[in-house]
Amino acid sequence: MAAGRCALGCALVLTLMPVAQAAVPTVHGLALYDNPMLPADFDHFPYVNPRAPKGGTLVRSVQGSFDSTNPMIINGTAAAGLKALGSGLVYESLMVHSTDEPFTEYGLIASGIRLNPARRWIEFDIHSDARFSDGVPVTAADVKFSFELLRQQGLPLYRGYYADVLDVTLPNPSTVRFALAENNSRELPLILGQFPILPAHIWRGRDFTRPTLDIPIGSGPYRVTKVSPGSQIEYQRNPEYWGRDRPVNRGRYNPDRIIYDYYRDDSVALEAFLAGQVDYRLETSSSRWMNDYRGPAVARGDIQKITVKRGSPAPMQAWVMNLRNPMFQDKRVREALALAFDFDTVNRLFFYQLYQRTQSFFEDSDMGATGSPQGKELALLRTLGTKIPPAVIDNALPDNTVLHRYQRLDKAFHLLQQAGYQIKQQRLVDATGKAFTFELLLSDSGLQRLALPYVQNLARLGIQVRISVIDPAQYQIRLQQHRFDMIHDVFGQSNSPGNEQRYYWTSDYADVPESNNTPGIKNPAIDALVDALIRADTREDLLAATRALDRLLRFNAYVVPLYHAAGYNMALSRRLNRPVLQPRYGVDIESWWLTPSAGETR
Template identity: 55%
Template structure:
């Protein structure tokens, strides 16, 4: 993650003079040391909890889990801009705190044995477990925490700069204590965000370049280590038998499977056949058609393969066709609205998706943060200062946006919008009357499975004279084009948690519009949206957060920046029936780390596959 710089580390150490350390200690003296934090109230689990309530603390260890990854990889460093990282690398790193998948807004100490948060949330201190160790036996220290934060912020992906923007300083107080100080108007969530910091070994990176891709098995302190790397083919993780944190309450009953293996395949079709042949143990199915039709094969009919649908307790977020505003042709909102009108979700759902999906409307779909109807008084209080800079429709028309049901009427409306924007149809081709150039649109993909979904959209657009095409490339080329924003339209996603916060900067704000590999895929650079994002981040209550999210959602939706697609509200899992798992599932997140291999069923399946 971070190429070590001795200067960074030494700087962090000399910042804290003895007098400053004493003053900080006095300030923290009256602040209680706690085992966890919650966003608004106290965490649900007491200080003496022994394990997360949903896990099986007696789950057996052993076995392996083989899953697929699509494409290829060329680095084991997931934190930098360069390279395509292997799947699963988070398993080798510990963080300061960890979420409970059965709670929406709480985190508990992992590397942090104790936590002190200022009453005004202006600073936080972490006491590290003295026994915390990296896989080479070296202790995890406060210096490693400072090194990790500064390196990720300064040399990592743009995401980290956005996430940590309101941290004003980080200081080593002693070998096992680190302190973060925050800007005056920091977000309420920021202390929990800092708790998610992956801690990297400063000594390991001291003679390595952090920003260069590598295939070296990198060093961490987590429950797994990298056991084998076969570039573009396979990566294997081995459970660490002497993992320092295996008996912590947040880990007991978790990380039960000995080997986690990710085999790489060209596309999902090949991966599905590998699963049916028994070469893969589990598959998270993204295709409604495959879920409905592809699991009628001997092993499934004999009961050796089963399927699960696990409810998703998080907001659905936004999956969409994303238009690139860095292209001049998409800068007119009338053009973007016209393209939206050509999307026929109902036809897709009836003819390709077996009626499995619901239409997405909101960037915070399936949550109380989704804007509905006309703006409330609380929303208007946020939006009114920007009335002159926003479309009148934000204030005058309700959500969801109404569209004619009949496709002919929708395309007629789309053509009218194109004409208002300066286009005309000549000999069946939509032409920019100012330049004489035809309107072309290329959808960039990396998975052939999605081509059949894109084609109906392009077919409808062709009726308007748009010259549309699909370009399907390998994953590495796709990522390279994504990093440089070299696309007209892609299928992108903006996932959301139950508590959106600092990550919204990277999704929507001007600072990240031209930052390579940022998640501002649209290329948004709008001062009003920037201000709305900051309002959301700095919300002081759940009510304020919901209202700020609805105001932002309303403005984004009336911008027609994306064509919203669909959501399911559950995770579809197909698996060879050798796994056991706690039930009921945790409410807010699927936790595969709490699963284990059942030895008897594993033997039965192995014998069946050897026939």
Template identity: 50%
Template sequence: MMPLRTAILGGLLFCAVANAAPQHALTLYNEPPKYPADFKHVDYVNPDAPKGGTFRESSMAGFDSLNPFISKGVPADNITLIYDTLAQQSLDEPITEYGLVAGKIEKAPDNSWVRFYLRPEARFHDGHPMRAEDVVFSFETLIKQGSPIYRTYYADVDEVVAEDPLRVLFKFKRTNNRELPLILGQLPVLPKHWWATRDFSKGNLEIPLGSGPYKVAEVKAGRSVRYERVKDYWGKDLPINQGFYNFDYRVTDYYRDNTVALEALKAGQFDYWLEISAKNWANAYNIPAVAQGRLIKEEIPNGNPTGMQGFVFNIRKPMFQDVRVRKAISLLLDFEWSNKQLFNGAYTRSRSYFENSDMAATGLPGPDERAILEPLRDKIPPQVFTEAFEPAKTDGSGMIRTQQREAYQLLQEAGWRIVDDKMVDATGKPVTIEFLLAQTEFERILLPFKRNLADLGIDLVIRRVDVSQYINRIRSRDFDMVVGSFPQSSSPGNEQREFWKSSSADKPGSRNYIGLKDPAIDQLVEELIDADSRKSLIAHAKALDRVLQFGYYVIPNWHIKTYRVAYWDHLGHPKVSPLYDVGTATWWSKPDAKPAVPLDSDASADPASGGD
């Protein structure tokens, strides 16, 4: 624990506090939250939802750790259900948090600090009270031993002080990081007394002590994990928790590939499935259970920015450091053909890193964006000022000669040439690109791309590996190209450092898959984080978007604006879905309905077998 402040400094803090007052919620620009201090529950729950039953879902490959906070190992899905955070984010507001472990939150008028007042009744599953020293321990442990993302995320925190057992003060290095108090609200509170005899930096399958609505009840290494609802959960009566956490058990079974998992869903081996394949959504559910309404297909609106998913270039590799090469290769993805032939026309091509939001850059930059971009004119692509970015578009016939000619011209300008029907780079080395893959579904998507590259003498090697090897190679940056995603919220902020900044490029486990080290992008990221109004945030996001677009760092993929879910009819969910989430934590098991296959059925297959 850090020492308490001196009496003199304490007096100065008291003067500052006089201008602030503890609140039940935090918002980004101090706007009023949607729900008042005396709210009973949020709008997207059924506060009278029945408790009981089991929610069974699936995941891919396996797991070997129950510690989700470090870069070692593959953590079990949903393990964060066992932990409480200082505050809980609302799922129908862009970025508002309501007190959870902290009943009240106090923010300095000048944003130089935030103070959390802990609820006296908050406790861990062993009955030990949650106190300020646990918060300090959690923060310091994540900074020192956690994943690199925490050091980036909390970079502007100067000091954390346990002022007394129920008060924690975070002091900031600077005052213009408006998102930082909300980020600290997301801090999981870990039990200091439990970790005192354990090594936090090592992942294993020892069941950890938590404080949240669920605890780990059973672990079958690599195969399944079962969570049990904590009946005497300390926070069960809080308004922010009303209507949540209705299942007595949540079970995740692991499968080796999604094809086998989908068949298991249709056989009733588990209850819920989030479909990511347009082909499957159109063709794989023609079974009696769907026709009879027992297995329900539903599209739930997704109000989140879809962000960017794409084929990511690792620009740490010499062959991808020339923007002309990246643009040339981007021209060879024929989305229109793939959408028609492979996706049943279900998708829209992504073009923005903030797709499906008011932060997506369209047309030419307006006055606010130009004011941000003009000081960087000599450091960013000139097209930012003169062109509206659009990915290459084809006629969908599968013949892309126009795009191939343009690509070949760009490669020649970059010093590449064809020798004996093979493309060689500027050093004369034959070009082979390894595409690292863990998802079998993407192989059929990559094969047409591979053929288009082969027409120009470029060899694309599709390297499929298991999930553990995939994660290790991503962390060590041992790849040429991968399918990557950069998810966005309605209020982007500090996480942008993890995606784009130079400081994250060489950190194992960071989300800077591209390897970006660009001072202009660094500046744009910091200015976005420091935006002092929604209008300014939108302008800065658009400016950053334009520079990323014309860097051709990824080949944009595609998106939809709904969640496609299939679930058995013994599950129920609220009439109103949260705007920014599927919201399965608000679902319930109907008391008078039975699962398609009883939980103790001998018909259940070993999910880990994967149909080998």
């Protein structure tokens, strides 16, 4: 009898005990869909020179001004060299992106990573050697503090990126765990590796939201040694940097000093480069690229011009209409404004036929929409039901390149008539007699040349546009407050778009200051497609979602697409060297190094 009771009791105890789960393996990196390309014992990224010499001073030019050393908040304009996401000169993140892979990250501050197979949590072990520049160890508590501070008081992008993080806990002093919502985006575990780790002992109790010019304390390879607001910021390589021998850093961060010099006018910055005072320029003007790189330094071969193939989608550069303004609410009006941009003439007269007209928000990639929707893209669009008009599926994609300029203007005028506008005394007016007039707001005087032909074409339609070029600081304030009619903006894309698309296009961010949804798009169908994109489990599902999103954005004519170049036009000082093997999906300037000039003093 006693034996029977024991057997019964033991059986009950065994029934109530939790079933042991297989241990989640600790890994050195994560890839979005497959496995990381590099093994756990990799020595360095394939595209770096691990024996690159250290030393020298790299000088770069920046146009504009700055008044803060905090790049993670809305207020103020942060100095160049300080990043809001990913590892940089001063602040580091848990993981580092490999430019040789579409979306793979390897541990930096994180010495080990464990991802729950159901993707409901991820753990990061903090490297025991990690130190801030003041010598204080980096702990899991610093990671937790940083995440909570950034999501609560930082840029809106942090709330968008990390919306599906439910909780942050510390299983032990050297491990941080993030609990993730069910059906979270596949990229969420990777982008959790991107936020900057801040020292809690510096920021706790301080007002994080106010701009500051204090010397920042981070764990990165450089320290800020000089801050001249609006003029210059200087970084010095930290000889005691804890992570110098981490595989993701070997062969990178080579100059002893990095200086960013600020210029109010880019033509002055170009002259400084030609005079040997600056080492590197990313040239965005075709006219300057073709005509202005002349002089003794060029003749001596002290300056080289190179064009680097772009490894990611071409950015959507555009005139952006503010949909918060009633005059831009009518899709026919937006289509008309897009038709008025005469790319062919601008490209011939100003750009030496070097550019191509941008059509897609994922240009030069397999992620853009083409032809009629097919397969998974079509199925996804059909799930939207009445959220989209049938024309999204049934009609061809808009193509403003097939018509002659006068045909485009004629079509634009008919669209404006359909929207209720008419010409009176050579001005386009609505039914109440109010003239169609607006402001094109710019912070870069160099864009006036591009704007003037567009404004002239709009004048042919009876639309009066005034071009206003204002100081970058004032421009930033007006942008934050959404006090503009039309601006110039650029929407960049990666090879693996994800959570940032919320920040670009969704209703939740239409009225948030400093978000990338500068048009103010509020469209439930686009919200749904962004969710589908974020939650895609396979590359095939991702492509279906990006193509559907691209199709709907183009259908609604939210922006006036401009142009893109075939690659990056770069001018380099002869002192600046690049590895022979370049990464496949971008440019890693941090892997370049300097050959110091004889008697170098700068």
